[in-house]
Each structure stands twice: as C-alpha cells, then as structure tokens.
Amino acid sequence: MIELRITAASRAAIAADAVACYPEEACGFIIERAGNEEVVRVTNVQNQRHAADPKRRDARTAYSMGPEAAPILIGHDRGELTIRAIYHSHPDHDAYFSVEDYKQATVWDEPSYPNAGQLVISVRSGAVRAIKAFAWNAASREFAEITLTVE
Template sequence: MLRLTFADYESLRAHGEETYPHECCGILLGNNDSAGNSVKQVIRAGNTRSDSAHNRYHIAPEELIRAQREGRKAGLDIIGFYHSHPDHPARWSQTDFEEAHWFGCSYVITAIEQGQARITNSFLLKGTSEDEKAFEDEALEIDVTGVEENVASHAAKMSVDVREGDKT
C-alpha cells in the first residue's frame, strides 16, 4: 500500500496537468514499514527527455542525488516516483517496466486526458533482480484528515458568515 496526504496526491496530479501535453515526473520521499510506503514529501523533477517529452520521461541523476541528500537530513528515503501519461491510460507501459530499477519503490502514474488529471494508479516494483522483477498493483491510501478539517473550518466560517449576514 502507498499512503499519502490528499495535498500530495493533488500536487502530483496538478503537476501532470501543468506539463500537459508533456509527461511530468517527480520523486517521492518517505518511509517504508510493514504496511508499505508512506509519502512525506513530493519533489517535482524536470523531464530531461525534451526530444520526446510527450511520451517519455527521465529524471536527471543529479536531481535524484539532491533528493536523496535532502531526504537523509529529514530521516526520509526515496520510496517512489511519479509521472504522467498524457492521453494514455494510467497503466505501466513496457518502457516503464524496462526502465524500472528501484525495487521496493512505488511507481505512481496519472492519466491526463486533454489536460485534465483522471485516474491515478500506483505500482510496486517487486523482486530483487532484473531477471525476476515485476510490477504489482498497489492500493493508494489517501489521508484526507487535513481536508476534513479545512472543509469543517470552511463550513464553520460559512455558517458564521451566514449568521453575520442574517444580522444585517
């Protein structure tokens, strides 16, 4: 299972909308425990595949190293990556599979249709070697705690505003 906050979920989906019709990509920092990977920070990365950015992505190793250093300072590891599929399903492609080398990491893919984020899926890279690696569908658990508070706060404010309006 991959756990992340609603804000992070929205952030990586928004990234795909912003870069449409090109693929976006980024790095997920967090922790791994018996329940799976937990995202604590989403880092946007540049797509170096300017020759074919509509259907390819590549993150510069320098960006990965920076993210790894940043994570280490905060007690976090690289636990996954995300990218978008412009006008293409949110399923891993043969290219995604061949280029996947981070065993135990989550690969999140968002389908962007005509500039709008649609389905977001996650796939866990299982195995310990190139010969036996496999992508496995991975459930997404989105923490909406903050969202509920914001909605409640917004609703309370609206209620106050309505009451204030009643006075006038």
C-alpha cells in the same frame, strides 16, 4: 508492498504537476524526510535528449529526470530521506505500467528502488483521469498494481 499511502496534499501536488506539464510527461518523487512527506517535482529533460538523438522518444511519450533528482538520490543513499514513490504522468493515455516504465525503474532487470512505489498519472485533455500505484513483485519479477490510499 501491497498498499501505498500518501497524503491528500501529495496527491494534489502530483496531480497539479501532471496537469501543468501536459501534454508532456511530468515526473518526480514523493519522499519522507524527518517524518514529513514531500513532493519533489523534477524537470523532464526528455526533449533535450530527443533533440540530440531524434530517434529517441520525446517528452510526450517518455521522461528522463533532470538534475534536481540528484540530491534526492544521494539523500536516499545516505539515509537522509526515504523515497516513498516515484511518479510520472501518461499524457492522453491510461495509467498503466508500460514497458518503457519498466526500463526506467530497473537496472539489469532488478528494481532501482525496490521499496518505493511507482505512481502513474493518466492525464487526458489536460485533466487527471486516474492515478494508479505499482510496486515490485519479487515472485513475478514485475511491477504489479497495488492499492493507493490517500489520507
């Protein structure tokens, strides 16, 4: 994948989610179902994980998708929908693919969803500063920045 195309409505929805969740990370999916692109916002449960294990990151620096992710993942596995992109925000940081992002997106150093793009949204002082797209590069075995086209 060298380019990820999303609708202007999807871009607006993920940007609004990132701002609404600030100063914590937002997360969710852009899916395609029956030929229609949809944004599915997912609750970031990282604060609950942090409360149970205070050594772990909290929702300002990490995300863990809540139970709303399950139907999307099951639907994808059943062929009922396509995960076009997985998105999350970086509050008060740049839009880059971090080591933590890599851990979230892979299992045993393989991408969990190799055909899905990864969108990272930079939010500073409550405003979106940048949205960047990344995709798995099998040759380099990493997520590389790709072109994001908003239609």
